[in-house]
Each structure stands twice: as C-alpha cells, then as structure tokens.
Amino acid sequence: MTRATIxxxxxxxxxxxxAAGLLFAGGALTLWQLPHPVQGQLKAPEKTAGxxxxxxxxxxxxxxxxxxxxxxxxxxxxLVKRELKExxxxxxxxxxxxxxxxxxxxxxxxxxxxxxxxSSEINDTxxxxxKAPADYPSLGDEPSVKDLYERIAVHEADIQQDHLATAAANxxxxxxxxxxxxLRAMQLAATQMPGYGELIATVNAQHGIExxxxxxxxxxxxxxxxxxxxxxxxxxxxxxxxxxxxVGNAGRKPPPGAGMAGDGPQRPGNGGExxxxxxxxxxxxxxxxxAKFESEEMVAAQALPGRRFxxxxxxxGWLYVNTWYMIGPWESYGRNDFSxxxxxxxxxxxxxxxxxxxxxxxxxxxxxxxxRVHGKKALLDGTLSWKFMQxxxxxxxxxxxxxxxxxxxxxxxxxxxPATMIVAIGTDDSGKLWINDREIWHDEGWxxxxxxxxxxxxxxxxxxxxxxxRIDNNGGAATGFSFLICPKDAALRAGQPKQ
Numbered sequence: 001m002t003r004a005t006i007x008x009x010x011x012x013x014x015x016x017x018x019a020a021g022l023l024f025a026g027g028a029l030t031l032w033q034l035p036h037p038v039q040g041q042l043k044a045p046e047k048t049a050g051x052x053x054x055x056x057x058x059x060x061x062x063x064x065x066x067x068x069x070x071x072x073x074x075x076x077x078x079l080v081k082r083e084l085k086e087x088x089x090x091x092x093x094x095x096x097x098x099x100x101x102x103x104x105x106x107x108x109x110x111x112x113x114x115x116x117x118x119s120s121e122i123n124d125t126x127x128x129x130x131k132a133p134a135d136y137p138s139l140g141d142e143p144s145v146k147d148l149y150e151r152i153a154v155h156e157a158d159i160q161q162d163h164l165a166t167a168a169a170n171x172x173x174x175x176x177x178x179x180x181x182x183l184r185a186m187q188l189a190a191t192q193m194p195g196y197g198e199l200i201a202t203v204n205a206q207h208g209i210e211x212x213x214x215x216x217x218x219x220x221x222x223x224x225x226x227x228x229x230x231x232x233x234x235x236x237x238x239x240x241x242x243x244x245x246x247v248g249n250a251g252r253k254p255p256p257g258a259g260m261a262g263d264g265p266q267r268p269g270n271g272g273e274x275x276x277x278x279x280x281x282x283x284x285x286x287x288x289x290x291a292k293f294e295s296e297e298m299v300a301a302q303a304l305p306g307r308r309f310x311x312x313x314x315x316x317g318w319l320y321v322n323t324w325y326m327i328g329p330w331e332s333y334g335r336n337d338f339s340x341x342x343x344x345x346x347x348x349x350x351x352x353x354x355x356x357x358x359x360x361x362x363x364x365x366x367x368x369x370x371x372r373v374h375g376k377k378a379l380l381d382g383t384l385s386w387k388f389m390q391x392x393x394x395x396x397x398x399x400x401x402x403x404x405x406x407x408x409x410x411x412x413x414x415x416x417x418p419a420t421m422i423v424a425i426g427t428d429d430s431g432k433l434w435i436n437d438r439e440i441w442h443d444e445g446w447x448x449x450x451x452x453x454x455x456x457x458x459x460x461x462x463x464x465x466x467x468x469x470r471i472d473n474n475g476g477a478a479t480g481f482s483f484l485i486c487p488k489d490a491a492l493r494a495g496q497p498k499q
Contacts, residue, residue: 084236421458
C-alpha cells in the first residue's frame with residue numbers, strides 16, 4: 001500500500017514538471033515572437049507596400065465631417081479668388097474699352113448717308129448692339145469661384161463679339177458695304193473659355209469619375225476640387241493672353257513671348273549636357289543685371305545655410321536657404337507673363353497629387369550648378385507631387401529641368417521674435433516671390449542667374465514664415481534660384497547692398 005502511494009506521488013511529480021516545462025517553453029516562444037525592443041522602443045511589424053497603399057487609399061476616401069470639408073474648400077479658394085477678382089477687373093476694363101470703340105463706329109454706320117436706291121437696312125447695327133459691361137448685375141462682396149469664372153467668360157465672349165463688330169464696321173465704312181452683310185460674312189475664330197461644368201467634367205475624368213458635378217466629402221474630393229481651382233485660374237489666364245493679343249494691351253505692356261519667331265534675341269546655349277532642345281526665345285525681353293551687392297562673390301563665399309534665426313545666435317551675416325519642397329514642371333508655353341497659374345498659387349498642400357503637369361522629356365539633375373544641366377533623362381507623364389530637395393550650395397535647382405516650364409518651391413523660416421531682414425533673391429529665368437501669402441517681387445523676361453537680382457527689406461513675424469517661389473524656365477538649359485536673408489544692420493556693416 002505504501003509502495004503504491006510512493007509510485008503515484010512520483011508519477012504526479014514527473015507529470016507536474018513536464019507540464020511546467022511545457023508552459024515555460026510556450027511562454028518563452030510567445031515572448032520571442034513579440035516585437036523586439038530597439039533603443040527603448042517596440043518596433044511594430046513592418047507593413048508591405050500593398051498594405052501601406054491600401055491604408056493611404058482608405059485615408060483618402062474616408063468621409064470628412066461636413067464643416068471640416070467646407071473649411072478646407074474655403075481655405076483652398078483664398079488665392080484663386082483673389083486672382084480671379086483681379087483678373088475680372090482687367091476684363092471689365094478691356095470690355096469697356098472694346099464696347100466704347102464699337103459704339104463709336106456703330107454710331108458712324110448709323111449716321112452715314114444712304115445711297116439713292118438702297119435700303120436704310122445697310123446701316124442697321126441692331127444685331128451688333130450688345131450689353132455694356134456696367135449693365136451686368138454686381139456679383140456682391142463674396143462671389144463664388146464659379147460666379148467669378150463665369151463672369152470672366154461672359155466678358156471674354158462680349159469682347160470678342162465687340163471686336164468682330166468693330167472690324168465689320170470699319171470695313172463697311174471704308175468700302176461702302178452693307179454692315180449686316182459684312183458682319184454676317186465675318187466669323188468669330190477665337191477660342192473661348194470652357195464652361196465651368198466642362199472644367200468639372202475634365203477634372204473628374206482625370207480622376208476616373210464621370211459627370212460634371214462635384215461633391216466634396218473626402219481628401220480625394222479636396223484634391224479634385226483643388227485641381228478644379230487650378231483649371232479655373234489657368235483657363236482664365238489663357239483667355240487674358242488671347243484677348244491681349246486680339247484687342248491690344250489696354251494700358252499694359254504686351255506679354256513677353258507674344259512676337260513671331262525671330263522677333264527677339266536668341267539666348268545662347270551654355271554647353272550643358274541636357275538632351276533636349278533649346279530652340280531659342282521669341283520676343284522675350286532680356287533684362288540686363290544691375291548689381292546690388294558691392295561684391296556678389298564675397299557674399300556667396302561668406303554665406304551659410306540656415307532656416308532659423310535667433311537674436312542670440314553668433315551668426316550675424318548672410319544665410320541662404322537650401323532646403324525646400326519643390327514641384328513641377330507645368331507647361332508655360334513660353335509666355336512668362338504669369339497669366340498662366342498653377343495649383344501652388346491657390347494654396348500649398350504638400351500631400352496633393354496633380355495630373356495636369358508637363359509631358360515629354362527633361363533632365364532630373366543630380367547637382368545644383370547654375371550654369372550646366374547634368375543628370376539622367378526623365379519622362380514626364382503629367383503627374384506631379386511635392387518633392388523634398390536639399391542643395392549642396394545656395395543655388396537650388398528644380399525637380400526636372402525642361403524648356404517652357406514652371407516650377408514652385410516652398411519652405412518655412414523660423415524667427416524667435418519679429419525681425420527686419422534684407423531678402424535677396426535671384427532666378428533663372430523669370431520668377432515670383434511670396435512671403436506669408438503676400439507677393440513681394442516678380443520678374444518677367446529672361447536673365448542670367450545672380451544672387452542679387454532683387455533685394456528688399458521685409459518684416460518677418462515671430463514664429464514660422466511661409467516662403468513660396470515660382471521659377472519659369474524660358475529655355476536655354478539651366479534654371480534655378482537662390483534665396484538669402486540677413487539682418488539689416490549686419491548687411492549694411494558688411495557693405496552690402498550698395499548704398
């Protein structure tokens with residue numbers, strides 16, 4: 001009896017130890033499969049590219065709260081509304097001028113003597129009498145983008161019709177012809193802005209959506225809406241360029257590049273290694289450089305990179321900015337009058353993807369030389385997104401170099417307190433500069449790169465300040481820009497800029 005009890009206890013102990021061993025092994029295996037700590041943190045299992053793409057897609061298509069979607073739309077509209085309002089004023093001025101010219105000539109047709117035996121209908125101008133610009137109802141203080149775009153389109157159509165009637169009246173008066181017959185024989189050959197519904201249909205098609213309606217309820221929809229805003233600005237800008245060529249400059253100089261081939265100076269090549277054509281500029285005015293630094297070379301040699309400025313810093317001289325987010329190229333058609341705008345001018349969204357970029361070939365540069373283009377050939381399919389770029393020097397190049405193109409650069413500068421700084425910018429060729437959404441400078445035409453192309457004092461605010469640069473490459477290979485800042489008193493002590 002005692003021996004049986006002992007044997008039973010022994011088997012129980014063995015079974016207990018085996019069970020404990022199995023539990024220990026299972027626990028160790030479980031711990032081993034958990035994420036391993038790296039520098040005090042748990043490393044989550046890495047997701048595959050497909051999983052990341054699915055997550056991004058879900059994020060983009062996830063419904064947004066209605067109020068938040070409206071706020072994002074309103075924020076995206078700020079700059080394009082400002083642009084369209086300014087363009088509408090110019091269109092109203094052109095429309096009034098065209099209407100007045102037409103009115104004078106139509107009155108002359110009405111009042112000219114009718115030859116014996118002919119009907120007075122030869123002087124009938126009623127079919128050409130249109131609506132005066134002032135007769136259109138006011139759009140109010142806060143018109144929508146659609147209202148502004150459609151009113152600009154109305155004025156464009158009126159200007160073209162008035163211009164046609166003016167030409168018919170001139171011909172009828174000079175040659176003694178019937179005005180109605182002359183007008184009917186003339187055809188309006190000019191292109192006109194597409195309707196707002198057509199713009200929506202075009203943008204929808206680019207995103208694989210049918211129809212000409214747009215509801216904004218997700219991040220994807222916001223990006224689509226921003227594409228629409230870009231199209232509205234671009235189409236109205238193209239319309240302005242067409243009208244300036246048709247009816248004259250209405251008190252403004254004609255846009256560069258409007259001349260025929262051979263009218264303007266040819267820009268020489270620079271021996272670069274780009275594998276694309278640089279056919280030479282047509283009608284582009286060359287802007288001679290007027291030096292503003294006592295020594296451009298001295299500033300370039302002494303400047304250091306930086307994006308943050310503090311009164312306590314030991315560095316008191318020139319700082320150049322060499323870290324940017326960049327995007328492009330868009331097609332500029334060789335007309336650097338800035339009437340053709342692109343989405344970054346309506347608002348900066350570093351997550352946005354655009355599908356209206358330039359197509360063809362260019363060079364993805366791998367160095368930042370202001371004189372030569374060196375890099376691999378790149379195929380452009382029109383898809384554009386922001387790219388972080390850091391230059392090894394003060395000269396910043398664009399993502400892909402190609403002729404007749406527009407690119408944009410964006411960065412932020414930090415100041416621990418408000419400060420007045422001297423800003424120096426140079427672009428090759430033309431360009432624009434915005435600081436905190438305010439246009440500071442623009443340069444039309446083509447010019448060689450200089451770091452002191454424009455110098456201006458600017459009052460930076462405490463905290464982060466937004467910098468946007470537009471760079472237009474007219475042709476002839478290399479393009480790029482630089483952006484430098486320096487405390488006003490330090491710049492003057494160093495002898496720059498010139499007094």
